[in-house]
Amino acid sequence: MLKLIRTLAILMLLCFASFPKATEAASLYEHQNTTVSATQTVEDVVVIGGDASIAGTVTNTVVIVGGDVRVRSSAHIKGAVVIIGGDLILEDGADVTNDVVNVSFDSATVNSLVLGSGLMIGYGAVKLAASLLMLILPVLIVLIGKRKADAFLDRYRHTPRGKLFAAGFFTGLMLAAVSVLLLLSIVGIPFILLVVLLALAALSIGLTIVSQTLGDQIRGTADKPEWMRAGAGAIMIVSAMNVPFVGGCLFLALLTYSLGIAMSWTVSKLRRR
Incomplete structure (x- = not known):
């Protein structure tokens, strides 16, 4: 009986070893540079304070805050791509089937945010007074x-x-x-x-x-x-x-x-x- 169990365990390990490249994950939430390889399939990718390189499949959303994202030619992104404070590098052949939103923090954007915040605060102060x-x-x-x-x-x-x-x-x-x-x-x-x-x-x-x-x-x-x-x-x-x-x-x-x-x-x- 023990020999049978040991034999089955070895066969299972050999089966997993024969397919080492395909990786499934629910989502990736990182605070560093992140890579989704060409053989990976994940639901969401959220990276804060780092860059992302996506060559695999993302079934939902990609959100990058404070970093750049490179979408490789082999990538398949079925949801939206949102970049805040970074750049998007899209290689030829990449499959992005939803919207791409890129919010850059250049001087014009910062000035607009400061002006909008000041107006909101001023309106609130006047309303309170x-x-x-x-x-x-x-x-x-x-x-x-x-x-x-x-x-x-x-x-x-x-x-x-x-x-x-x-x-x-x-x-x-x-x-x-x-x-x-x-x-x-x-x-x-x-x-x-x-x-x-x-x-x-x-x-x-x-x-x-x-x-x-x-x-x-x-x-x-x-x-x-x-x-x-x-x-x-x-x-x-x-x-x-x-x-x-x-x-x-x-x-x-x-x-x-x-x-x-x-x-x-x-x-x-x-x-x-």
């Missing part, structure tokens, strides 16, 4: 204004919203037309800044009214100070404004409503005079 400002402004207006703010807020909280939105819509169109005319001359730029400041002032008032109205609808805030109710409403508004697309629509609606309040207040003052 605007969110904090929208949280603080309603609370400050209610605290500082006291009785005058209360009378003003109560007056426009009970004004028909449709009327205010209509007035704000036409006011926005008028301000946009005036701004376009002012842009045609350099002298008009300071006036555009003044228009923007007035719109921001109107927006802060409209934000305070909406925040306090929403704060009154929250359970458990009936016995709270007005500034706390305004802060709770502002949190709801800012949270909704940070939702993509919904936030933009909400901001335009709030701006239109605020401009309507500003126009209504201006008309009432002119009538009194």
